[in-house]
């Protein structure tokens with residue numbers, strides 16, 4: 151299942167091969183090219199959903215949790231317009247960020263983000 155997923159990602163990659171940088175929304179692409187891209191992206195999504203299901207992972211919940219974690223690692227004020235990895239973003243010395251994971255009654259784990267600013 152992982153191999154087929156990677157294969158589908160490869161098919162998406164192939165569509166973009168040799169096109170260089172493409173503008174947002176792909177305004178110069180033909181309708182059938184965009185439809186083909188949509189089909190390949192859908193294949194990636196459907197395999198990921200299936201793989202998650204087999205592994206017993208609630209992908210929707212996992213993605214929401216990951217978004218919360220990303221917000222801590224890549225704060226908008228530091229990462230907007232930047233392609234730097236979080237390890238290279240210079241977090242302010244006067245700001246500390248704490249992430250804790252809590253488990254609620256439904257046994258869902260959710261990160262709790264606490265930003266505190268030094269006086």
Ligand SMILES: Nc1ccn([C@H]2C[C@H](O)[C@@H](COP(=O)(O)OP(=O)(O)OP(=O)(O)O)O2)c(=O)n1
Pocket residue numbers: 216220221224229232233235236
């Ligand atoms: N400016 C950015 C860059 C990345 N991301 C998100 C997209 C992905 O969901 C995740 C990828 O981040 P990393 O490449 O840092 O990968 P990991 O989260 O796995 O971290 P690490 O590689 O340190 O384990 O972060 C983001 O929200 N904003």
